[in-house]
Amino acid sequence: MPLATADVIGILGDNLRLRKSVLPLSSKVTTRWTEGLGLPRGGETVLYTGMMYQLIPYIEGLVRAVDRLGDSWMGSYTKLGRRVNRLVNISAFMARPSAAERAVYDRVPIDVVHLLRRAGVRFGALYEDDLYSGALAYDLGLDEIVAEHAAKVLAAFRKHGVKQVITIDPHTTTMLRSVYPRILEGYDIGVSSYLEVLTEKGVAGNGHRVRPIDGEVVVHDSCVFARYEGVVDEPRTLLAAAGLTLRDPENAGRQTWCCGGPVESLYPAKAAANAEKRVAQLRAAGDEAVTMCPMCFVNLSSAAGSTMRFRDISEYLREAFAS
Amino acid sequence: MTALVNPGLADELARSDGFDADACMNCGVCSAICPMGVDVEVRRLFRYVLLGMEDKVRAETERVFSCLLCRMCEENCPAGVHIAENVRTLRHHIVRTGFGLGEG
Numbered sequence: 167m168p169l170a171t172a173d174v175i176g177i178l179g180d181n182l183r184l185r186k187s188v189l190p191l192s193s194k195v196t197t198r199w200t201e202g203l204g205l206p207r208g209g210e211t212v213l214y215t216g217m218m219y220q221l222i223p224y225i226e227g228l229v230r231a232v233d234r235l236g237d238s239w240m241g242s243y244t245k246l247g248r249r250v251n252r253l254v255n256i257s258a259f260m261a262r263p264s265a266a267e268r269a270v271y272d273r274v275p276i277d278v279v280h281l282l283r284r285a286g287v288r289f290g291a292l293y294e295d296d297l298y299s300g301a302l303a304y305d306l307g308l309d310e311i312v313a314e315h316a317a318k319v320l321a322a323f324r325k326h327g328v329k330q331v332i333t334i335d336p337h338t339t340t341m342l343r344s345v346y347p348r349i350l351e352g353y354d355i356g357v358s359s360y361l362e363v364l365t366e367k368g369v370a371g372n373g374h375r376v377r378p379i380d381g382e383v384v385v386h387d388s389c390v391f392a393r394y395e396g397v398v399d400e401p402r403t404l405l406a407a408a409g410l411t412l413r414d415p416e417n418a419g420r421q422t423w424c425c426g427g428p429v430e431s432l433y434p435a436k437a438a439a440n441a442e443k444r445v446a447q448l449r450a451a452g453d454e455a456v457t458m459c460p461m462c463f464v465n466l467s468s469a470a471g472s473t474m475r476f477r478d479i480s481e482y483l484r485e486a487f488a489s
Numbered sequence: 490m491t492a493l494v495n496p497g498l499a500d501e502l503a504r505s506d507g508f509d510a511d512a513c514m515n516c517g518v519c520s521a522i523c524p525m526g527v528d529v530e531v532r533r534l535f536r537y538v539l540l541g542m543e544d545k546v547r548a549e550t551e552r553v554f555s556c557l558l559c560r561m562c563e564e565n566c567p568a569g570v571h572i573a574e575n576v577r578t579l580r581h582h583i584v585r586t587g588f589g590l591g592e593g
C-alpha cells in the first residue's frame with residue numbers, strides 16, 4: 167500500500183527544509199557536470215540548473231528499485247519512515263543509477279554551456295550553491311517551507327554577486343522568475359531560460375556556423391514553458407534554424423498536453439496513464455519527439471518504450487550549432 | 490449525518506494571493522478538456538469552497554492532489570479563473586490545517 171498523501175508530502179517538506187532538496191544528493195553528484203568546463207565561480211550572470219536534470223536518474227533508479235513492489239517511488243521511499251528521514255538521509259542508501267545513465271542527464275547542462283559560449287554569453291556557475299528551486303514542494307502547497315528555502319537561494323545569489331540567472335528547465339525557470347518575486351521581498355534577480363537567451367543572441371543565425379540536421383521531429387511543449395512562461399516560439403525558432411522539419415501533435419503550443427509528471431510522486435498510475443495518452447498523440451505525428459523538460463523526457467520515454475524516440479532539445483542544438 | 494460547514498472558508502482562502510473560485514460560472518469547459526478528467530473536476534471543488542463545505546473538500550483530498558497544475562483548463566476558461574493557483578491554495582490549506590505540515 168502506498169503511504170498516505172500526508173506522509174509523502176511530509177517527507178518532501180522535511181528534505182527541503184533539512185537538506186535543501188526534495189531528494190537529497192551529494193554536491194559531488196550535483197556538480198559533476200561542471201568538471202573540466204572551467205566555469206568561473208559566481209559573477210553577475212550564472213547558469214543555474216536547480217538540480218533538475220541531475221535529480222532525474224536518481225528518481226529513475228528509485229522507480230526501478232520499487233517497481234516490483236507495485237508502489238509509488240515516493241511511497242516506498244517514505245515507508246522507511248518520516249521520523250527516520252528527519253535523522254538520516256535515506257536516499258543515500260537507495261538505488262544508484264549507472265555512470266552511463268547519469269551521463270545522459272549530466273550532458274544537458276554541458277551542452278548548454280557550449281551553446282551559450284558559442285553565442286558569446288559570458289557566465290559562471292554556483293557549483294554546490296546551485297540549489298534545488300523547491301518546485302515540487304511549492305506545487306504540493308508547502309508554501310512556508312518553500313519561502314524559507316527560497317531565502318537560502320537568494321542568499322546564495324547575493325553571496326556570489328549574481329544579478330542575472332540563465333535557467334535550463336521550465337520548473338526552475340518559473341520558480342525563479344514568477345514565484346520568487348511574489349514570496350521574497352526585494353527579489354531583483356533577472357531570469358531567462360537558455361532557449362530565450364540563444365534566440366535573443368541569434369545563435370540560430372547571424373553567420374554562425376551550422377551543421378544542419380536533416381530530419382523531422384515532433385515538438386512536445388512543456389506546459390510550464392508554454393502556459394506559465396509563454397515560451398513557445400523560441401524552441402521552434404532554434405530547432406528550425408538547426409535544419410529540422412517540425413511537426414506539431416494534436417495538442418501543441420499553448421494547448422499542449424501535460425506529460426503526467428507532476429503527479430508521479432503521489433499517483434504514479436495516473437501519471438503513466440496520462441503519459442500514454444500523450445505518447446499516442448505524438449506518435450500520430452512522427453517517430454521522434456523533442457522535449458525541453460527532464461520530467462517530460464523521463465515520463466514520455468518510459469511510457470513509449472521502444473515505440474518512439476525522445477531527445478532533449480539541447481542535444482539537437484548542440485549538434486547543429488556547437489559540435 | 491450533518492455536514493460540517495465553515496461559512497468563512499471561502500474568505501479564509503480568498504486571503505491568499507488571487508484565490509478567485511467565485512469567478513467560476515460552472516460552465517464545465519475545464520472538466521471537458523482536463524487531461525485528468527473526472528479525477529480532478531475543479532469546478533466541483535470550487536462549489537464546495539463557496540458553500541463552505543470544508544469536510545467535502547477534505548474528503549476530496551485525492552482530487553485536490555491529482556491535478557497536474559498544467560493550466561490547460563485555465564487557457565480555455567471563459568471566465569479567466571486562476572484555476573491552478575486556486576488548486577494550489579486548496580493544497581496549502583489542506584497541508585497546513587489537515588496534515589499539520591508546512592510550518593515549523
Ligand code: SF4
Nearest residue numbers: 513514516517519566
Ligand atoms: S472553465 Fe472556468 S468558469 Fe467554466 S467551470 Fe471551469 S473554472 Fe468555472
Ligand code: SF4
Nearest residue numbers: 523556557559560562
Ligand atoms: S490544471 Fe490541468 S489537471 Fe488541473 S484541473 Fe486544470 S486541466 Fe485539469
